[in-house]
Amino acid sequence: MYFAKRSAHRANIYHMDAECCRCCGKHLELYSDNPFQLAQIHEEPSRAQGGDPLDPKQTLTLCAVCHNLRTVNKLRLEIVDPIEGCRGEVRFLHDERSEHVPVQKER
Numbered sequence: 001m002y003f004a005k006r007s008a009h010r011a012n013i014y015h016m017d018a019e020c021c022r023c024c025g026k027h028l029e030l031y032s033d034n035p036f037q038l039a040q041i042h043e044e045p046s047r048a049q050g051g052d053p054l055d056p057k058q059t060l061t062l063c064a065v066c067h068n069l070r071t072v073n074k075l076r077l078e079i080v081d082p083i084e085g086c087r088g089e090v091r092f093l094h095d096e097r098s099e100h101v102p103v104q105k106e107r
């Protein structure tokens with residue numbers, strides 16, 4: 001049951017995010033054998049931090065590279081509008097050690 005809800009939520013977020021990574025703008029696939037093409041749904045805050053993984057305001061689409069950067073904390077994420085949460089404007093602040101420099105997309 002949870003898996004079905006999670007799967008539907010994942011597809012919903014992917015389409016809401018225009019099928020692209022919200023950080024670097026890379027176009028992603030909902031289903032792919034290539035992990036670098038696959039849309040990953042990031043939870044902000046995480047479940048461990050009390051977040052709801054099925055809340056659209058707490059989830060956004062990231063590519064594997066940005067998601068990895070985020071989860072190892074080299075990439076800081078700032079939610080500009082707490083009411084809109086992840087559906088509103090979010091800013092990514094990069095560590096200069098990172099070689100992956102995303103281009104902010106006009107939304």
Ligand SMILES: [Zn+2]
Nearest residue numbers: 021024063066
């Ligand atoms: Zn990305």
